[in-house]
Amino acid sequence: MEGGEQKERTRQESEPSQKRGELAVCHPGYFKASESSEKCQPCPKHTQALSTGSISCNCQEGYYRAPTDPSTVACSALPSAPLDLVATTMHNAVGKIELSWSPPADTGERDDVDYSVTCERCEGDDCLPCGESVRFEPGSTGLQDTWVSVSELEPHLNYTFTVEARNGVSQFSSKRAATTLTTALCYTDPPKVMSMRLEDQGVTSLSLSWAVSRRAQPNSGHRYELMYRKKESDSEKDVTTYTVLVLEKSSVQISDLAPGTVYVFRVQALSPEGNPGSNSMEREFQTLPEVEVQSSMPVIMGAVVGGGIMLLIVVVILLLHRRRRNPHARQGPEDTYFSSSEQLKPLKTYVDPHTYEDPNTAILKFASEIHPSHIAKQKVIGAGEFGEVYRGVLKVPGRKEVAVAIKTLKPGYTEKQRQDFLSEASIMGQFSHQNIIRLEGVVTKFKHAMIITEYMENGALDNYLRDHDGEMASYQLVSMLRGIAAGMKYLSDMNYVHRDLAARNILVNSNLECKVSDFGLSRVLEDDPEGTYTTSGGKIPIRWTAPEAIAYRKFTSASDVWSFGIVMWEVMAFGERPYWDMSNHEVMKAINEAFRLPAPMDCPSAVYQLMLQCWLQDRSKRPRFPDIVSLLDKLLRSPESLKTIADFDPRVSIRLPSTSGSDGSPFRSVSEWLESIKMSQYSENFARAGVTTMDQVLQMKNEDIRNIGVRLPGHLKRIAYSILGLKDQTSTLSVFAV
Structure with a gap:
């Protein structure tokens, strides 16, 4: 008897359903979404049905369905944490890094994984959210790619970044699939100059010092650039002369100044790489006026001045002699990529290279010489006034290869064309900012002159x-x-x-x-x-x-x-x-x-x-x-x-000159009009919508244009503006409300 009951139970479990009158009732492990004659279906993966006659299968523990998932699909799990989170410092952009990571090893068997990034900045043991002081590009949430650019970071602070992976069921669990990374920028942005003060004042000398922000760490390698000039009168404004000093400490004594004269001083900090900070401090200080002295002083001063003049004459003669012996002395080919620090001192005031008597002097002062063997051209990406522009690679020994744009000078150029071509490098070399194209260097010592800049992947x-x-x-x-x-x-x-x-x-x-x-x-x-x-x-x-x-x-x-x-x-x-x-x-x-x-x-x-x-x-x-x-x-x-969108001004709009036929008369057909504004691909759309005459076109609004299937904003814009012009062909300015 017991053996018979066991056989019957085994038979029932092997079958998905049993008959109750005309309907099949599903056994545990099977379900049927509605009471109909359709067969029972086995429960999807990671689901279970514990009772007889189930119309759906519930998710197993640790598995979930998203709100948009049908009840007939498998349940899925949370993703695991992202892998290999790293931070890369952007050396060409101050205060900027790029975070990148690999997708999680387990996506929870879903393909709707995205990422969010949070940031905390720490000073000592105190950590606070970064808030709006840090910018994420393209954003900090809903990221589809496995990277994000983070800017506006302060140097010498510890930043903790958390990257969390989420999918469509992450909302049902408090667990976070996240990985963290702590990093710091120790060398990017130079300190900010906060104040400048006069320490001592003489007839021909001034002693100055300046204070910097707390960013300046001990032994951080920061230097300072001091620029000074006489405060010119109106008659002297065209002959202003600047003196630039690069200093290792935040104080200086300047001698050989004119008595009783006001000087303008500007100081800014430099990073160890020589990049200037975005902040500078400018102040005016005056030397003491010259006073009468004892009668014996003129004799002494005359002797000193006379000796100084003799010494100056000797120095000038020696320099001229040296120049005659080597009139074309310039850097050798081995002195490539970076020239001496004297050439490349960053400026705070633009110097017009055309003011140099010899344009080559400006090029040597503001641009680094690169040996052509360090440049590999890859393909032509454009053409300029002077020659072709190439994409290429700059390969300097001991440095990482970088992609560059290479501007060339076409054969048969005149010396004036060569100077005009290289003048752009003399200008560009004076600038150092993340939103100004960066000059890598120039080739001037060889037959084919070139200007080398950073490569911009997306072009104009x-x-x-x-x-x-x-x-x-x-x-x-x-x-x-x-x-x-x-x-x-x-x-x-x-x-x-x-x-x-x-x-x-x-x-x-x-x-x-x-x-x-x-x-x-x-x-x-x-x-x-x-x-x-x-x-x-x-x-x-x-x-x-x-x-x-x-x-x-x-x-x-x-x-x-x-x-x-x-x-x-x-x-x-x-x-x-x-x-x-x-x-x-x-x-x-x-x-x-x-x-x-x-x-x-x-x-x-x-x-x-x-x-x-x-x-x-x-x-x-x-x-x-x-x-x-x-x-x-x-x-x-x-x-x-x-979110508030600007309206078209109904009082003034503008016509397109192409809004009439070649003979000046209105267009004879809709297709002829669309052809004139290069929108002929929409001819069938207009025909299907019943817009077959120009009178009907003139009655159209933006919504009407969208209804006939114009979805691209640029196309919609061109068609709408053309209709504006068609409203009144007699005037350049017309009245029309879109």
Whole structure:
């Protein structure tokens, strides 16, 4: 009897269900989602059904289903911690590192793993969240890639970074799949100079000292650069002479000064690598006036002066003799990559290389000589006015290989073309900032001259934006603008006026950092003849240039601010051409009539208002670059401020000159119109939507255009602006509300 019961129990367990009338009831371990004639299904992986007749299988302990997972799928677990977390110091960017890691060994059998990064900074035993003082790119949460760039870090502080892996079921457990790393920047940002004081004062000498911030650690290898000059009168402003000293300690005594004269002193700290800090302190101090002395003093002083003159004559004769013996003495080929510290002292005030009698002197002073054997060209990536531009590798013995861009000078050049070509290196070599393109060095001692700069993987900003139209959020675009503004602030602090600030002259690297480039002063500013306005002083890029610079050639930092406003418009419009296809004369006329470019589509209102401030007619009322950087920082710290979108001004808009047929008459068909604005791929969309006449086109709004299937913001923008022009072909300025 017992044997029969055992056989019956075994038979039932081997079958997924048993009949109850017409319906099958599932045994434990099986389920059926609804009461129907369908067969019972075995429970998915990591699930169980303990009772008879289950309509679903519950997750086993330690396993979960995401809210969006159907009840019929397997349960999954939390991921394990990320692996191999490392921090890499970005030597070309102050206060910046890159965190990278490997995916977790166990993803919990899910493919929706992402990462978040948190930061704590520690001084001694006290640790606090980094908060908004540290910036993460592309962000700190929801990361799909296994890396993140961290900037605005302070040197000599310990930072603890925690990287957590999460998947769709992480919310159901308090356990964290995280790994941590503690690191410190010990050599990046030089200390900040806090104050400068006069220790002693003489007729021909001054003794100074200065205090630095707590960042300066004992024996940290910091040096200081002191620059001083006479405070010039109005008649002397064109002949200002600077003296630059590099010092090992935070004090100095300066002799051989003029009596009763005011001197301007500026000091900044240098890192062990020789990079200048972003801060400097400037003060004015005066030597004591010369006073009458006893009658015997003139005799003594005469003897001293006479002896000094004789000694000076001897020194001059020896120097001239030495120069005649070796008139072409220059560095040998072995003195490559880095020249002497005397050549490469960082400056705080830009020195125009064209003021040097011998242009080669400026090149040797501001640029490092590289031996051509250390440069390997790989492929052509562009062409400039003077020759081709290559991507390549710089291989200096004892140093890590770095990718570089190589500008070359085409054969058959004149000596003037060579000097014009190398003048850009003389300018670029004076700059050291993370948002200014970095000069690696030059080749001047061999037949083929070259300029070597850091390589920017994503190329020119305007092309990059056009290739990624609509793919980046406003926050990311504003972050790029902040980098450009920081670079321009640095240039304005150096008293350098760019004159040709435009998105085409901004380069973008793999981390989407933007760097100002193109410092040549004699280049062709645009490819097409209509792109520039020729005056007696040269060519001007009309669409980017301030009115006073066009009319009076008054180029200042304020005119660069106007250009930056145009760059802002280009960035928010994803590389759209400013003023579209208007001619230069139409652009100048419109600006003089107070027309300003309308807000790009989906542009935050705060960003557009800043553009309008940059385009004020009165240059004295435009914001300065420090103001612009400060405002962009505030917007980035408060992302919600970017959610309010600027409206099109219904009172003023602009037409595209291509909004009529070749004979000046309105377009005869929708397809002809779309072809004229290079949007013919949407002809079928318009036809399917029943928009077959130009009268129907003229009634369309943005929402109508979206409804027919135009999704890319750049395409939507071009079609909408073309319709604006079609509203009124009789005037450059037209009235239309989108």
